[in-house]
Amino acid sequence: MTSDARPDPRWFDAWRGIIFANAKVFRAVEPKLEEHSGISLVFLDVLSRLNDAPGGSLRMQELQDRSLFTHSGMTRVVDRIEAAGLVRREAVPGDRRGVSVVITPEGARLYSEAIERHKADLERDFASRLTPAQIEAVAEALSQFWRE
Amino acid sequence: MTSDARPDPRWFDAWRGIIFANAKVFRAVEPKLEEHSGISLVFLDVLSRLNDAPGGSLRMQELQDRSLFTHSGMTRVVDRIEAAGLVRREAVPGDRRGVSVVITPEGARLYSEAIERHKADLERDFASRLTPAQIEAVAEALSQFWRE
DNA sequence: CGTCAATCTATGTTGTGTCAACTACTGTTC
């Protein structure tokens, strides 16, 4: 009565693995990030996009498209990060509608420290639980999702 | 200036694959669920736990521990699902502090329809993008995260 | 030029998640 006769297909196990790994590792790692660097994963994500962008600058919409967490509401997220002094808004020369978001020196400094510690956390809570062969297999199988 | 000399370790690609796969598939699949079944993934998650539990019943705290999405605030989630008529609260015989949440016949019916369509969506947006070997590898590598 | 659709960002509103009290009850200890 509680479940159907036929078992779940194998791909469902793979999917379950992904969502559980995602949820469990985030739950473990986000409080640590908050504690040692004082920022949330949303902030780190935005700073990361900016840091990787040429000139440390991106327009609002590019930021929105590339962000993992915030589909909408990038305006307010940038408001908060700007209030923290980690980015600033600048006018776009050619287009007066546009705003480009630039990472500040302070933001870049905080980012590079935060990402290093964050990677150490991830290594402990994620990578160390897998064998090199498993890591390689997962990376290979799922690379299509971030390489668009 | 934008990035350090040394490249990201391979496990970071694996991790990136997981979070991107998670985010992208959810973005694709949740609106479909909402449309064809009228419920969110949070609802589906709770109904799933109840449906798999013996007697279709679980106490609030068990529900909280097993839920993927809602760490805290299960009270409000159950409020909403109860308002939709899919579960009901019952007193626990031995313990007058406790509340057990029971799935209603209507909830069970909606769940079995919703989960079937949801799996079809997942098959299209997730499983069909991987080879059987990739699926097997991901399932094997990540099973530890949901098998606790 | 002048109009008009398209684009970019901000704002208002509403809903949901989170954290810290708070109430009610249980089991234990003296």
Next chain:
DNA sequence: GAACAGTAGTTGACACAACATAGATTGACG
């Protein structure tokens, strides 16, 4: 059996996210 710490769940206050809409600017077309 009274006091007390621990447990179960709810409530209120606040922060954040989603959705629709508004306001400003641009580019294309006649």
